[in-house]
Amino acid sequence: MRTDDLIKALDADARSKAMPLRSVWWVAAAAAAVIAAVVFFLTIGPRPDIMVAMHTMRFLAKFVFTIVLAVTAFGLIRALSTPGASTVRAVAWMAAAPVLVAVAVVLELFMVPEVMWGTRMVGTNMMICMGFIPLIGIGPLAIFLWVLRYGAPTRPVLAGAVAGLLAGGLSATFYAAHCFDDSPLFVATWYTIAIIVLAAIGGLGGRLFVRW
Protein backbone atom coordinates (compact mmCIF):
# COMPACT_ATOMS: atom_id res chain seq x y z
CA MET A 1 0.00 0.00 0.00
CA ARG A 2 1.39 3.40 -0.94
CA THR A 3 1.42 6.14 1.67
CA ASP A 4 -0.95 8.23 -0.44
CA ASP A 5 -3.40 5.32 -0.42
CA LEU A 6 -3.11 5.03 3.35
CA ILE A 7 -3.88 8.74 3.64
CA LYS A 8 -7.06 8.19 1.60
CA ALA A 9 -8.20 5.60 4.11
CA LEU A 10 -7.31 7.75 7.13
CA ASP A 11 -9.06 10.72 5.56
CA ALA A 12 -12.21 8.68 4.93
CA ASP A 13 -12.19 7.88 8.64
CA ALA A 14 -11.79 11.55 9.64
CA ARG A 15 -15.27 11.76 11.08
CA SER A 16 -14.76 9.02 13.67
CA LYS A 17 -14.77 10.64 17.09
CA ALA A 18 -13.01 9.88 20.33
CA MET A 19 -13.24 11.69 23.66
CA PRO A 20 -10.24 14.02 24.20
CA LEU A 21 -7.65 12.43 26.46
CA ARG A 22 -7.80 15.42 28.80
CA SER A 23 -11.46 14.77 29.57
CA VAL A 24 -10.90 11.01 29.87
CA TRP A 25 -8.36 11.59 32.65
CA TRP A 26 -10.91 13.49 34.73
CA VAL A 27 -13.57 10.84 34.20
CA ALA A 28 -11.04 8.17 35.13
CA ALA A 29 -9.99 10.02 38.28
CA ALA A 30 -13.62 10.28 39.39
CA ALA A 31 -14.31 6.60 38.62
CA ALA A 32 -11.14 5.53 40.43
CA ALA A 33 -12.09 7.53 43.52
CA VAL A 34 -15.54 5.91 43.56
CA ILE A 35 -14.07 2.40 43.24
CA ALA A 36 -11.52 3.06 45.98
CA ALA A 37 -14.27 4.46 48.25
CA VAL A 38 -16.54 1.46 47.67
CA VAL A 39 -13.76 -1.05 48.41
CA PHE A 40 -12.69 0.94 51.46
CA PHE A 41 -16.16 1.21 53.02
CA LEU A 42 -17.04 -2.41 52.24
CA THR A 43 -13.87 -3.72 53.86
CA ILE A 44 -12.08 -1.83 56.63
CA GLY A 45 -13.93 1.52 56.76
CA PRO A 46 -12.89 4.57 58.80
CA ARG A 47 -11.67 4.22 62.39
CA PRO A 48 -14.43 4.71 65.00
CA ASP A 49 -12.77 7.67 66.71
CA ILE A 50 -12.28 9.59 63.47
CA MET A 51 -14.07 12.71 64.75
CA VAL A 52 -11.61 12.97 67.65
CA ALA A 53 -8.61 12.06 65.51
CA MET A 54 -9.40 14.88 63.11
CA HIS A 55 -8.27 17.33 65.77
CA THR A 56 -4.75 15.93 65.87
CA MET A 57 -1.94 17.15 63.65
CA ARG A 58 -0.45 13.73 62.99
CA PHE A 59 -3.72 12.33 61.69
CA LEU A 60 -4.35 15.30 59.38
CA ALA A 61 -0.75 15.31 58.15
CA LYS A 62 -1.27 11.83 56.67
CA PHE A 63 -3.90 13.23 54.32
CA VAL A 64 -1.62 16.08 53.31
CA PHE A 65 1.05 13.56 52.24
CA THR A 66 -1.25 11.24 50.36
CA ILE A 67 -3.32 13.93 48.66
CA VAL A 68 -0.20 15.82 47.58
CA LEU A 69 1.18 12.56 46.13
CA ALA A 70 -2.05 11.89 44.24
CA VAL A 71 -2.35 15.44 42.87
CA THR A 72 1.27 15.64 41.70
CA ALA A 73 1.14 12.16 40.15
CA PHE A 74 -2.07 13.12 38.35
CA GLY A 75 -0.28 16.13 36.84
CA LEU A 76 2.68 14.01 35.73
CA ILE A 77 0.69 11.15 34.28
CA ARG A 78 -1.35 13.50 32.10
CA ALA A 79 1.87 14.92 30.66
CA LEU A 80 3.41 11.45 30.22
CA SER A 81 0.40 10.20 28.27
CA THR A 82 0.57 13.07 25.76
CA PRO A 83 3.35 12.85 23.14
CA GLY A 84 5.66 15.86 23.08
CA ALA A 85 4.28 17.38 26.32
CA SER A 86 6.91 18.80 28.65
CA THR A 87 7.27 16.79 31.86
CA VAL A 88 10.01 18.84 33.56
CA ARG A 89 7.73 20.86 35.83
CA ALA A 90 5.48 17.91 36.69
CA VAL A 91 8.51 15.79 37.58
CA ALA A 92 9.82 18.54 39.88
CA TRP A 93 6.44 18.67 41.68
CA MET A 94 6.70 14.94 42.40
CA ALA A 95 9.33 15.82 45.03
CA ALA A 96 6.68 17.61 47.12
CA ALA A 97 5.19 14.58 48.90
CA PRO A 98 8.55 12.94 49.80
CA VAL A 99 9.89 16.30 51.05
CA LEU A 100 6.81 16.84 53.26
CA VAL A 101 7.14 13.34 54.69
CA ALA A 102 10.87 13.86 55.31
CA VAL A 103 10.19 17.12 57.17
CA ALA A 104 7.51 15.41 59.28
CA VAL A 105 9.88 12.55 60.09
CA VAL A 106 12.56 14.97 61.30
CA LEU A 107 10.02 16.84 63.46
CA GLU A 108 8.78 13.54 64.90
CA LEU A 109 12.33 12.49 65.77
CA PHE A 110 12.77 15.73 67.71
CA MET A 111 9.45 15.44 69.52
CA VAL A 112 9.45 11.76 70.45
CA PRO A 113 12.05 10.23 72.83
CA GLU A 114 14.50 7.90 71.16
CA VAL A 115 13.25 4.81 73.03
CA MET A 116 9.86 5.17 71.31
CA TRP A 117 11.12 5.52 67.74
CA GLY A 118 11.00 1.78 67.14
CA THR A 119 7.45 1.36 68.52
CA ARG A 120 6.18 4.32 66.54
CA MET A 121 7.69 3.01 63.35
CA VAL A 122 6.48 -0.57 63.71
CA GLY A 123 3.03 0.54 64.88
CA THR A 124 0.13 -1.87 65.26
CA ASN A 125 -1.27 -1.98 61.76
CA MET A 126 1.66 -2.72 59.54
CA MET A 127 0.32 -5.82 57.82
CA ILE A 128 -3.13 -4.28 57.30
CA CYS A 129 -1.45 -1.23 55.82
CA MET A 130 0.67 -3.28 53.45
CA GLY A 131 -2.31 -5.37 52.44
CA PHE A 132 -5.06 -2.80 52.11
CA ILE A 133 -3.25 0.05 50.36
CA PRO A 134 -2.50 -2.23 47.36
CA LEU A 135 -5.96 -3.82 47.62
CA ILE A 136 -7.83 -0.50 47.54
CA GLY A 137 -5.45 0.80 44.88
CA ILE A 138 -5.56 -2.08 42.41
CA GLY A 139 -8.93 -1.12 40.85
CA PRO A 140 -7.87 2.51 40.32
CA LEU A 141 -4.54 1.29 38.91
CA ALA A 142 -6.37 -0.86 36.35
CA ILE A 143 -8.40 2.18 35.26
CA PHE A 144 -5.30 4.36 34.96
CA LEU A 145 -3.47 1.72 32.90
CA TRP A 146 -6.48 1.53 30.62
CA VAL A 147 -6.35 5.32 30.14
CA LEU A 148 -2.62 5.10 29.38
CA ARG A 149 -3.46 2.61 26.67
CA TYR A 150 -6.10 5.02 25.36
CA GLY A 151 -3.45 7.75 25.43
CA ALA A 152 -0.03 7.64 23.81
CA PRO A 153 2.76 7.42 26.40
CA THR A 154 6.17 7.36 24.73
CA ARG A 155 7.64 5.92 27.96
CA PRO A 156 5.10 3.23 28.90
CA VAL A 157 7.01 1.69 31.83
CA LEU A 158 7.57 5.04 33.52
CA ALA A 159 3.97 6.08 32.83
CA GLY A 160 2.76 2.77 34.32
CA ALA A 161 4.86 3.32 37.46
CA VAL A 162 3.41 6.82 37.84
CA ALA A 163 -0.07 5.30 37.44
CA GLY A 164 0.89 3.12 40.43
CA LEU A 165 1.94 6.18 42.45
CA LEU A 166 -1.34 7.88 41.58
CA ALA A 167 -3.36 4.80 42.57
CA GLY A 168 -1.22 4.57 45.72
CA GLY A 169 -1.82 8.20 46.69
CA LEU A 170 -5.55 7.78 46.19
CA SER A 171 -5.74 4.48 48.02
CA ALA A 172 -3.56 5.67 50.93
CA THR A 173 -5.84 8.70 51.36
CA PHE A 174 -8.70 6.33 52.15
CA TYR A 175 -6.57 3.94 54.15
CA ALA A 176 -5.28 6.82 56.32
CA ALA A 177 -8.84 7.29 57.61
CA HIS A 178 -8.78 3.72 58.93
CA CYS A 179 -5.29 3.50 60.35
CA PHE A 180 -4.52 4.18 64.04
CA ASP A 181 -0.80 4.61 63.42
CA ASP A 182 -0.46 8.33 62.80
CA SER A 183 3.26 8.73 63.40
CA PRO A 184 5.20 10.03 60.38
CA LEU A 185 7.70 7.28 61.15
CA PHE A 186 5.04 4.67 60.41
CA VAL A 187 3.77 6.51 57.33
CA ALA A 188 7.26 7.02 55.91
CA THR A 189 7.98 3.32 56.21
CA TRP A 190 4.90 1.24 55.52
CA TYR A 191 2.86 3.57 53.33
CA THR A 192 5.94 4.02 51.17
CA ILE A 193 6.48 0.28 50.80
CA ALA A 194 2.82 -0.32 49.97
CA ILE A 195 2.80 2.49 47.38
CA ILE A 196 6.03 1.24 45.82
CA VAL A 197 4.37 -2.17 45.42
CA LEU A 198 1.63 -0.46 43.39
CA ALA A 199 4.21 1.50 41.38
CA ALA A 200 6.04 -1.74 40.55
CA ILE A 201 2.81 -3.42 39.44
CA GLY A 202 2.04 -0.29 37.41
CA GLY A 203 5.44 -0.35 35.72
CA LEU A 204 4.99 -4.01 34.81
CA GLY A 205 1.47 -3.28 33.55
CA GLY A 206 2.88 -0.42 31.47
CA ARG A 207 5.38 -2.77 29.89
CA LEU A 208 2.96 -5.61 29.17
CA PHE A 209 -0.31 -3.80 28.55
CA VAL A 210 0.37 -0.27 27.30
CA ARG A 211 1.20 -0.82 23.65
CA TRP A 212 0.21 1.50 20.85
Next chain:
Amino acid sequence: MTGKDEAELSRLLRAAIAGDERAYADFLHRIAALVRGFARRKIVQGGVDPEDVVQETLLAIHVKRHTWRDDAPVLPWVYAIARFKLIDAFRRRGRRIEIEIDDIAETLAEPEAETVSERDINRALDGLPPAQRSVVSAVSVEGRSIGETAAKFGITETAVRVSLHRGLAAIAKRFGRAT
Protein backbone atom coordinates in the same frame (compact mmCIF):
# COMPACT_ATOMS: atom_id res chain seq x y z
CA MET B 1 9.98 24.65 9.23
CA THR B 2 8.88 27.98 10.64
CA GLY B 3 6.33 29.29 13.09
CA LYS B 4 4.06 29.89 10.14
CA ASP B 5 4.02 26.16 9.26
CA GLU B 6 3.32 25.34 12.87
CA ALA B 7 0.35 27.70 12.91
CA GLU B 8 -0.90 26.35 9.58
CA LEU B 9 -0.60 22.71 10.68
CA SER B 10 -2.38 23.44 13.96
CA ARG B 11 -5.17 25.13 12.06
CA LEU B 12 -5.50 22.16 9.69
CA LEU B 13 -5.57 19.60 12.48
CA ARG B 14 -8.14 21.59 14.45
CA ALA B 15 -10.33 21.75 11.35
CA ALA B 16 -9.77 18.03 10.72
CA ILE B 17 -10.81 17.06 14.24
CA ALA B 18 -13.93 19.16 13.74
CA GLY B 19 -14.70 16.92 10.73
CA ASP B 20 -13.15 18.77 7.74
CA GLU B 21 -11.86 15.97 5.48
CA ARG B 22 -10.04 18.24 3.05
CA ALA B 23 -8.09 19.88 5.84
CA TYR B 24 -7.26 16.43 7.18
CA ALA B 25 -5.93 15.17 3.83
CA ASP B 26 -3.82 18.30 3.49
CA PHE B 27 -2.52 17.87 7.05
CA LEU B 28 -1.62 14.20 6.53
CA HIS B 29 0.22 14.85 3.26
CA ARG B 30 2.33 17.57 4.85
CA ILE B 31 3.05 15.46 7.93
CA ALA B 32 3.98 12.47 5.74
CA ALA B 33 6.58 14.56 3.90
CA LEU B 34 8.07 15.87 7.15
CA VAL B 35 8.20 12.48 8.84
CA ARG B 36 9.76 10.97 5.71
CA GLY B 37 12.60 13.49 5.91
CA PHE B 38 12.99 12.79 9.63
CA ALA B 39 13.05 9.00 9.18
CA ARG B 40 15.51 9.11 6.28
CA ARG B 41 17.97 11.21 8.25
CA LYS B 42 17.70 9.01 11.35
CA ILE B 43 17.96 5.67 9.56
CA VAL B 44 21.57 5.53 8.46
CA GLN B 45 22.48 1.87 9.07
CA GLY B 46 19.64 0.44 6.98
CA GLY B 47 17.50 -2.50 8.09
CA VAL B 48 14.43 -0.32 8.50
CA ASP B 49 12.53 1.16 5.58
CA PRO B 50 11.80 4.84 6.28
CA GLU B 51 8.48 4.57 4.47
CA ASP B 52 7.29 1.92 6.94
CA VAL B 53 8.03 4.38 9.74
CA VAL B 54 6.09 7.08 7.87
CA GLN B 55 3.05 4.83 7.55
CA GLU B 56 3.16 3.62 11.15
CA THR B 57 3.48 7.22 12.33
CA LEU B 58 0.51 8.35 10.22
CA LEU B 59 -1.63 5.53 11.57
CA ALA B 60 -0.60 6.34 15.14
CA ILE B 61 -1.34 10.03 14.59
CA HIS B 62 -4.74 9.05 13.26
CA VAL B 63 -5.81 6.70 16.06
CA LYS B 64 -4.26 8.93 18.75
CA ARG B 65 -5.36 12.34 17.52
CA HIS B 66 -7.54 12.71 20.62
CA THR B 67 -4.27 13.02 22.62
CA TRP B 68 -3.40 16.32 20.96
CA ARG B 69 -4.39 19.35 23.03
CA ASP B 70 -5.65 21.91 20.59
CA ASP B 71 -3.87 24.71 22.48
CA ALA B 72 -0.49 22.92 22.25
CA PRO B 73 1.96 23.11 19.32
CA VAL B 74 1.43 20.30 16.82
CA LEU B 75 5.01 19.65 15.63
CA PRO B 76 6.49 18.48 18.98
CA TRP B 77 3.49 16.13 19.23
CA VAL B 78 4.08 14.76 15.71
CA TYR B 79 7.82 14.30 16.20
CA ALA B 80 7.37 12.62 19.59
CA ILE B 81 5.09 10.06 17.90
CA ALA B 82 7.48 9.67 14.94
CA ARG B 83 10.45 9.13 17.27
CA PHE B 84 8.49 6.54 19.28
CA LYS B 85 7.53 4.67 16.10
CA LEU B 86 11.08 4.84 14.75
CA ILE B 87 12.54 3.37 17.95
CA ASP B 88 9.80 0.75 17.86
CA ALA B 89 10.68 -0.19 14.27
CA PHE B 90 14.33 -0.71 15.19
CA ARG B 91 13.46 -2.65 18.32
CA ARG B 92 11.19 -4.94 16.36
CA ARG B 93 14.07 -5.79 14.06
CA GLY B 94 16.37 -6.48 16.98
CA ARG B 95 18.46 -3.37 16.61
CA ARG B 96 19.32 -0.69 19.08
CA ILE B 97 19.77 2.88 18.06
CA GLU B 98 20.47 6.10 19.79
CA ILE B 99 18.30 8.97 18.74
CA GLU B 100 19.27 12.45 19.78
CA ILE B 101 16.51 14.26 21.57
CA ASP B 102 16.95 17.59 19.82
CA ASP B 103 13.91 19.03 18.19
CA ILE B 104 15.91 21.72 16.43
CA ALA B 105 17.47 19.33 13.91
CA GLU B 106 14.05 17.83 13.27
CA THR B 107 12.45 21.14 12.50
CA LEU B 108 14.96 21.53 9.66
CA ALA B 109 13.53 18.48 7.92
CA GLU B 110 12.69 19.07 4.28
CA PRO B 111 9.60 17.44 2.80
CA GLU B 112 10.56 14.37 0.74
CA ALA B 113 8.79 12.13 -1.76
CA GLU B 114 7.90 8.48 -1.29
CA THR B 115 9.78 5.47 -2.69
CA VAL B 116 7.87 2.31 -3.54
CA SER B 117 8.54 -1.16 -2.13
CA GLU B 118 6.89 -4.00 -0.20
CA ARG B 119 5.36 -2.61 2.97
CA ASP B 120 4.82 -3.81 6.53
CA ILE B 121 1.33 -2.39 6.26
CA ASN B 122 0.44 -4.93 3.56
CA ARG B 123 1.20 -7.77 5.96
CA ALA B 124 -0.90 -6.08 8.63
CA LEU B 125 -3.71 -5.60 6.11
CA ASP B 126 -3.57 -9.28 5.16
CA GLY B 127 -4.09 -10.17 8.82
CA LEU B 128 -7.47 -8.41 9.02
CA PRO B 129 -10.82 -10.22 8.92
CA PRO B 130 -11.98 -10.41 5.25
CA ALA B 131 -14.79 -7.84 5.56
CA GLN B 132 -12.53 -5.18 7.07
CA ARG B 133 -9.71 -6.00 4.68
CA SER B 134 -11.83 -5.56 1.57
CA VAL B 135 -13.28 -2.28 2.80
CA VAL B 136 -9.87 -0.85 3.76
CA SER B 137 -8.44 -1.93 0.37
CA ALA B 138 -11.35 -0.46 -1.55
CA VAL B 139 -11.03 2.93 0.16
CA SER B 140 -7.22 3.08 0.05
CA VAL B 141 -5.66 1.13 -2.82
CA GLU B 142 -8.67 1.33 -5.13
CA GLY B 143 -9.37 4.92 -4.08
CA ARG B 144 -13.15 4.49 -3.80
CA SER B 145 -15.33 6.82 -1.79
CA ILE B 146 -17.40 5.59 1.16
CA GLY B 147 -20.51 5.65 -1.08
CA GLU B 148 -18.85 3.69 -3.91
CA THR B 149 -17.52 1.13 -1.46
CA ALA B 150 -20.98 0.69 0.03
CA ALA B 151 -22.44 0.14 -3.45
CA LYS B 152 -19.67 -2.30 -4.42
CA PHE B 153 -20.26 -4.60 -1.44
CA GLY B 154 -24.00 -3.99 -1.15
CA ILE B 155 -23.80 -2.71 2.44
CA THR B 156 -24.73 0.58 4.08
CA GLU B 157 -22.37 3.54 4.30
CA THR B 158 -22.47 3.23 8.07
CA ALA B 159 -21.27 -0.37 7.81
CA VAL B 160 -18.43 0.78 5.53
CA ARG B 161 -17.41 3.46 8.04
CA VAL B 162 -17.48 1.00 10.92
CA SER B 163 -15.38 -1.60 9.04
CA LEU B 164 -12.94 1.05 7.91
CA HIS B 165 -12.54 2.46 11.41
CA ARG B 166 -12.11 -0.95 13.01
CA GLY B 167 -9.74 -2.11 10.28
CA LEU B 168 -7.48 0.93 10.69
CA ALA B 169 -7.53 0.59 14.48
CA ALA B 170 -6.60 -3.10 14.15
CA ILE B 171 -3.67 -2.31 11.83
CA ALA B 172 -2.43 0.36 14.20
CA LYS B 173 -2.74 -2.04 17.14
CA ARG B 174 -0.86 -4.75 15.27
CA PHE B 175 2.07 -2.38 14.77
CA GLY B 176 2.00 -1.55 18.45
CA ARG B 177 1.86 -5.15 19.57
CA ALA B 178 4.73 -6.49 17.50
CA THR B 179 7.94 -6.68 19.48
